[in-house]
Amino acid sequence: MRRLVPLSVICTLLMAGVARSTTVIPPTFESLVSRANTIFVGEVMDVRAVWEPTPQGRAIKTYVTFKVEEVWKGSAGAVTQLEFLGGTIGGTTMEVVGMPTFHDGQRSVLFVSGEAKSVSPLVGFWHGRMRVERDPYGVDRVRTEDGRSLGTTDQITASKANHMALITPMRLADLETAVRTRVLAGRAR
């Protein structure tokens, strides 16, 4: 897979597309899983922005390096890097509106697209990134990219924030079960 590689073959990432879009038709949970080549849980180890030439000028790209904890679908190295369009270098910022930002130590579930040279490395842009947070009892729980509590997988593409504000976020383990079940169902077809 071109979009998700160990650091040892990082050069191939230069072939990959990046970024997150602004107006996106939200995917269902089923399509999120089926369209992902790789689904993994990872912790951000490094975030680095660089200038890169484009066919029409130049752009800032941000490379986010993850320590991979678990792989739920496909394959990924122990250390994996994704490339996102946009970022900040010095006083200049190039932002693709809505693109998720990452910080060292953040844990996420990432649904990585298999589309070659796609503009985003994630399925459904922000829908393809879920935040993992550990609750006071030591249980890992899942929120959407924009921080909403995720009660069930049906709520992944819900746009209304408030009715989900008081929901206890689903457990990471439950999301894993749902994803793996979905992956198996897809293979059985």
Next chain:
Amino acid sequence: MNARYRTLGWLTLAALVATASQSTQGFATLGSTWRRGAITMNMQLAGGSGLTDGSANFNAAAGSALAVWNQYLNRVRFVAVNGNAGRGADGDGVNQVFFDSNYYGTSFSPDTLAITTRWTLDNTQRVEGDVVFNSAFRWDSYRGNVPSSGVRDIRRVALHEFGHVLGLDHPDQRGQSVTAQMNSQIGNLDSLYDDDIAGAQALYGGGVAGNVTFPPRNEPNDFYNQLLAVYQNELRAAPSPTYVDSEGAVIWLTEYARQRVGRCDHATATENTLDQIVNNGGTLVCATTPAGAIPFPPRNEGLLFMNQLDTTYRDALHRSLGSSVVNNEGAVVWVLEYLRYRLNGCNHGDATTKVLQQIRGQGIQPVCTA
């Protein structure tokens, strides 16, 4: 659980609900804004004949979205410039709007309708914003619900994307639950809503079009020419130095007055008027003028404005020093007085006569309203 704890539980729940409710009002911004003045958008959308809403082409349809935003902007305004259809360039400081099958060399994912990029200096100063529409979709320009055919409405997507260009984010991704074009999911909403407008006005100042009709320019100009004649021939006034020509004095004093009548305070009216001179800024006023007698600013504030206008002509427009037999104070006093008569029921001839009567020592004449 005893009654005391049950009560506490309900109170806690009520507090949580109240907290959630409080967060239902409000927009979301991206943290940087454009400099005052025009935001030029190069419209490079190809094609678009036979659009459902009658727009001449896609450039016109998307351009109408710019015009919709302009109704609510004061310190900035979009200016649409039709360019050659086709791909633009990123990071070149030029704002471009176009169709493409890929985004500057990388393909759109199949669920992406459009992308907006924002270039910012020092985290605050916007310098570029490109909008690229995915040419893989079928586009039209229409109102109402999205049809089952899935044909996309370029106008509403443009409204959304241009909101990003201004600096607005998705409120529903910032804990808000509001009706807004700027929510992350484009659906059946085809216009701007209060939350969108409030967000734009928080970034660039609010305003309304103004509900008081001012006289056409030629009439205050004619009054001013008569005023010059009276100062020269009857008052034998000596020329006073000024950087502002006669026409400029009339136009911008009138605009300052229009801003004041539109409920702007002196500082805001001055800022808005000078912004029009220097930055080609918007012409909105602060609020609707209430029914009844039209309020006018005190003379001292008018004179303060006139002095700043003089400075602006010298420093920003680099005008050379000239002279006028009507000094700045005279210009302020009599132009504002002329406008006061005009806005309170007098026609051009009556207003001119009443002002000149005052100058000739015949006392303050009544306005023309009953």
